Amino acid sequence: MAADPKAMKIEAARAALGHVEDGMKLGLGTGSTADEFVRLLAEKVAAGMKVVGVPTSVRTEQLARELGIPLATLEEEPALDLTIDGADEIGPGLSLIKGGGGALLREKIVAAASKKMIVIADESKVVETLGAFPLPIEVNQFGLRATMIAIEEAGRRSALTGEIKVREKDGKPFVTDGGHLIVDASFGRIPATKAFADDLNMIPGVVEHGLFIGLASLALVATPGGVKVIDGKH
Structure with a gap:
């Protein structure tokens, strides 16, 4: 895999798509990596996959709507199966810093309403201690x-x-x-x-605040050698 940042975001998003099943209610994250997931999900929807998305921001809502993904609000679907979202930093135990895109409140509400949260990112986001990112x-x-x-x-x-x-x-x-x-x-x-x-x-x-602790259950991290799976024991 090329070390091109955009290509790595797409690979992480593609790996997350493997966790999506027909009929799922999905939280759709915000940010450049989450955007790639929404685009890939739209291809599956166009091919017949049935899902409902709950977007975490106006930006994600607009993108998903343009691409034909069926959407609902959290009022309509308050219990979600899975949220896929990016992160600004991934630390030990899948603690995260999020909010670089400005959607952290809605992202946290949606993640907390989901049975599972999968984080997608490239390897530059993995850190030993959170906090280099403001x-x-x-x-x-x-x-x-x-x-x-x-x-x-x-x-x-x-x-x-x-x-x-x-x-x-x-x-x-x-x-x-x-x-x-x-x-x-x-x-x-x-x-x-x-x-x-x-x-x-x-x-x-x-x-x-943008400290997400105990919410993510899995991170799919794209590296030049492939996508690495990190669970909460990291």
Whole structure:
């Protein structure tokens, strides 16, 4: 397999397709790798496979709709068989950092509503300790400064320091599909991932954070030598 990043994303997505069965209710992730899965899934649907997709973002919804994949909302299908999604980082025990695409809240809700979550990525996303990728934290617009101070304090309690800033797009604050802002915390390595996640959960202005712990059951990681399967024991 070529080490071309796009080709590797497609191979990881193709491997995930092998876990999809006729009649499944699927959570459809957000991001460039998830997009490749949606495109491959659409080919199966066109060939007669029956599935229903629940998209994790407006972006994924638009792509899936254009490609003819039958869609439902989580209200209509609150219990899903499988979610396929990408990740910004994959750490030990299939802990993840997600949210680079800005859809982390909906991604986490959909993943939690699924019996199983499979992560697809290329090998550059696999790390020994999470945190080189800035941690996205979705926050309420009300009380933004107070929330940012609370995030900084939570970081200090876990011996984490670094720049935290409101994500911008086209010179304006980036607004999520849910109407919130995203704060990107460049704290570096986060050894005590669970403790820090719990601390963030206690901040009232934090809607959700990009630490996904205990949600993924499998990762399909594309390498130049083929697709590697990582389970939760990694």
